[in-house]
Amino acid sequence: MARLSLKSVEERVAPLAGRDTYDREFVFDLLLAYGKPQGNVTRLRNGSLNVAVDPTTEVAQKNVVYFKETAGDPLEVAEELKTTPAVVRFSTRFMIVTDYVDVVAHDTKTNETIGFPIREIDQHFTFFLPWAGMEKAQYAAESHADVKAAERMGKLFDELLHANPGIFDDAQGRHSLNIFFTRLLFCFFAEDTGIFDHNQFTNAVGSQTQSDGSDLAEFLTDLFKALDTADPADKPTHLADFPYVNGRLFTVTDEQVVPRFTKQARDELIASGTLIWRDINPDIFGSMFQAIVTPGKRSDLGQHYTSVPNILKTIEPLFLDDLKEEINEAQDSERRLVRLLDRIAAIKVFDPACGSGNFLVIAYKELRKLEHAILERLAELSPSHQTLWTDSRINIENFYGIEIDDFAVEVAILSLWIAKHQMNAEFRAKFGVPIPLIPLKETGQIKAGNATRVDWNEVCPNDGETEIYLIGNPPYVGSSMQTKEQKGEFKSVLGERPFSPNLDYISLWFVKGADYIRDTQAQLAFVTTNSVSQGDHVGLMFPTVLSDDIEIGFAHTSFKWENNAKRNAGVTVAVINLRNFSMSEKYIFTDGLQIKASNINGYLADGPNVFIARRSLPLGTRLPRMVRGSQPSDDGHLIMDAAERAEILSNSPEAARYVKQYVGSSEFINDGERYCFWIEPDEAAQVMSIRGIASRLNRVAEFRSSPDRNDKATKDLAAKPWQFKQPAYKATDSIIVPRVSSERRDYMPMGYLGPDTVISDAAFAVYDAEPWLFALLTSRMHMAWTRAVGGKMKTDFRYSNTIVYNNFPVPPLSDKTKEKLTVAALRVLDVREYHCEQTLAELYDPDKMPQDLRDAHAEIDALVDSIYSKKPYETDEQRLSDLFAMYERMTAEEAAKAPAKKTRRTAK
Template structure:
């Protein structure tokens, strides 16, 4: 079923507004309006899809909705409902409560709540767009408070650097300032959340220090010492009211200097304290405050709103979905619920590139939510389980990390403490039991260092039987931009094993992760740029991993990662989950679809573990593809449109010595260039034109000046291109690089008077049926999977993409159908000739008739590979890889026979 667009959904929701009376059918009509399948809704209506808690007043569908009718205040009901075991069990996206006059809805993922008269549902239809696969740009409503806090602290940071010249310039000084800021962050949070008394820290600064800031450093030094002192009698009288925290966070040493304050710096500190820190999100605030103290990162503030949904893409299929399923199955068994509680209490989570701890914080909070749901259900089953409520069994000491930046290490630990306190507050609200955060008993398991050179077992011991989950977002860094130190890290990871210098830096985490989980229960899931699952990188990395008896348990195909800094906000990523080979389901997630897979290969497709490597000749019965012709002329043989006009105006006969000259850029943008095309038959006459003779002499001079002997030899044929691959036939031009936004690469079909440059690929003696094949969605799926990327753009390759593209034998009748479809696309392009191909293939501007013409090709080419229509590109790739395996096997089987025949001759 095609996905609905915004306008279509708006039109479908509109009839639900302004009704005279509302009843239970409203929720089913609402789901249908967002494109939920009729059969699915029918099963939900009759209770066979998911049995609701109260089938008369409640409707529940896993991952979709928990709907409840009420005669009470909907807002009060939803506050009680949204964190109940039932809602946790159903992993619902939206909780909706209504008395059929007012409607209140809560988005579990974004933590947003909305309320309105139910008659005005059409005015609020965008709130439920995730049902139609359209996620919101901002997921965490309260994150703006974090931005304000970070910006305010940034001003304080700058003022302190200005007030303390030279003190914090070296590594030790900067570390000291970083520690100071983690202490401030804790104090601000503590005085807003009951750890300290309300505003205790800010009030003390404001009332016990001079307005010019001259004594504030001394005051803070004494305060930090007091926070590290257990006995109030041992503290100064004016600080005796501050509690004991512990010696991990507030130990004052000679190396840790409290900076000198100015009047402005003191005012900035007090202004920061006046902000409301109670609901600050530890999931995102760590990254934001790290940006404060990292040069060049300050502009990144405010780019962290979608961290929670993206992180859940990693941890849900890795372990949360399984735990929630077990909770659902254990609802009526006290013994199974207690066993599940024991299980989650023993789980270890390890992020070997943890940054400021975002992944660890989300994992911690989700496990605490599960714990609360279990305890609530146990209380419903038997009051005797009250003894389980004395404390949380989810221990911060079970959350491990490695991070190379020392400030990020401290912030990660602080983020976990803050997350713990927030979950303790939820615990208190549910069970009326106070779990004090201080004194801090847990010191955290976050270690500072280079994860590629550390022994991960020394950080998080893996005895083989422990339930350990590795998660994270390791650093990306392509092979060509790695530092010298990063290059040397490869030797530490691979040791004596061979490896390619073309591996991305993140490959080190996958390889070390595979080493770590080998032969154990541990599993991992990393977010990574999609380049690791494309092009030659697949064959460079995954054989090492698969050879260890490890498989891909689940994968998210390409999606936009919008949790990074501004300059990285557009990165396209995948999630790859690894585990030891074992029985059990495997899933590929693409868009909002979950697809069950037999095996997930390195291209994140359902298929055997094949690896596409370079081929010099096509696997299939298609013409050869090569680079176009290379001038090697220093501009002498190539003319712009204006240079051509100028030459022809003075020497009209020069026209016969020119051909149109196109590379990928000119072809897509509609620019014009021309080449002097001289050969033995016309060069003598052409040199009679003075401008042509001058240009040829410039080429000869340029080639003679080269340091390469092969180029110097070309000086004797200065009238000719350095590499000539042109043929006077129809040709197909394939850009070597194309925008990843396009649904189709703008491939061209050219006449015999056009020379294709080496900035594109060329197929000569080309027929239109091949054009149709290459412009199909089938070929685009293959290109995206095996072609790789240049930055974020699609990168085409003749040796990887084209030569390996598996094409079944084509009958003449099929070629004729493909030809007709190809000519239709070319005709529509010609009709829109006033637009460039860049405009025509912009997905936001593509004319409908061109889109329809391509759809005809897509359907025709799909029918060549399968009798059933494809729903996803993953299905196309599964068939392509299977055909590739068959064809290469047949090729290998024939090879020895050919050799024998040659020998017999």
């Protein structure tokens, strides 16, 4: 079924607004408006698909909606419903409560809640767009307190550095200051959450130290010692009410120095204490605070933390979805539910690049939520169970990490403690059983070290049987940006296995991860730069990773990694799972869809494990040759804009025969106007007599012969200043293919150019090209191939003749088929000409594309699809599956023919 556009959804929701009365049918009409299948909605209406606890007042569909009608306050009912076991175990995306006057809706994925009069549903239709496959760009509404707290602590950090010159300059001093701030963070959180008495820490500082800060260092030294002392009798009287914390957080050592305070520093500390720390998000705050204390990172405050929804993209398909399914299936069996508790309690989660621990924190919280859901159901089945619950079985000691930054290690441990306390509060609210956080019994399994050098089995032993999940967001560093030390780590990880110097640094985590999980129950899922699954990099990394029965179990294709920080990173990433070969189903997540796959290859497509390498000629010789456009290497002196051209021709009209239009990707797509000199070898002598040209050629010669130039090929061309360094132009009609094109476009703008146009090296060219090729290259089929195997510049398409074009599998084309393709191609070109007042950038903007042009392209799509398959394609993933299968077959045939040719030559 075709996916709905934003405008289509808006039009379908509009009739639901402004009705005189509303009833239960509202939820069914709403689901249909967002494109949910009629059959599913009918089954939901008649009850066969309804999994609600109370079908008389509720309608629930797994992964979709939990709808409840009420005579009470919708907001109060919604708050109660949020944490009910049914909503948790059915992975409900939207929870809706209404009294048919007002509506309260909650998005469980983004944690957003809205309320509005039901008659105004049309004004809030964008809230439910994920039902139509359109995810929200910013998923989570993280508390602003996180940013404010980090900014406030940053001011305190700066003031202490100013007040203590030189003390914290070396590594040990900086570590000491980092530990000090970790302790402050705990104290601020503790006094707002019941671990300490309310405001106990801030009030003590304010009432027991001098206003100028002169005695604050001494006071804090005594306080930290008191927090590490179990017996109140052994503490100073004024500190005896502070509890014993343990957990090594406040252990006093000679190396740890409490800094000297000024009046301003004391004021900043007290101001920090007045913030509300109760609802601080440990998953984001750790990353923000790490930026505060890391030199050069302050401007990136919050920029590179991973938002909760993006972490869930990693851990939900890795293990959470499976656990929720099992909980759902075990709802009526005490024995199975207890066994599930045993399983969850034994799970180990390991992040070998954990930073401040946000992945571990979210994994811990989600497992605690599942534990709570199981316990609630057990209480419903047998109230006697509840008397046995005195603590959670989800132990922080089962959460492992490696992090190279020693301060991040401390923050990660602290973040897990904070997360534990927050979940303990939820436990108490649900079951009435308090679980005190202190004295801390768990010290955590976060280790400081370089994950590429550390033996992961020494950090988190993998016995082969334990359920271990590796998660995280390892560092991305392109090959040209890696330090000498990082380059050396490749040999350490790969040993005798061959590897390319062009590998991204994150490859080391995939290689070590595959080695770690091989022949065990462990799996991994990493957030990674999407470039590892595109272009050349696939063939460089995945042959090593996908070996010895390691496979990709699921993958999220490219998406923008966004969060609500002040400066959003906007990186484009993918999520890739690795596991040992399994009969379990495989899924590709793309554009809000979950698609079942038979095999997921390194391009994150459903197809065989093939690796597309550069080719000098097209596969199967069914396509004409494509070349890169002409490269001048001229310092701009062979190239002219319109004004320069006009001036030259005004002074030297005879130069006109040597001037041609010069077109690259930008000029072609945006109707830019540039020109170049194109001079054949036998014309060089006479051209030098034309003043308007000769002066520019002399400057080209000077540029190419510069003493600073190391490029011998360019230097040798100084004697031929009229010649392009790479002269690809031919005086024929040509097809131009941009090297880079916006990822927003459904089609990459390509086109025909006349014989007097030189295509620049910012585009590719096919000379003597026939129209049928234009149709083939502008088809949805070729676009799907480009998206899969081509490189990306951020998310924009980066085309390549040697990777994309030369490897594009094309079946044999009859003259009749080529004739049909030609007719379809000319139709597209005619429609473009009709809209000639618009640029290609405007014509191919998906929000502005004229319907007749879209229809013309649809004709090409249908025709090209029919060449590859007798059945219509529903998704690009189906197209790719056939393309990769054809590629595998054609390359195998090519390889089989090669030895035969050699044999015949030898016989001759």
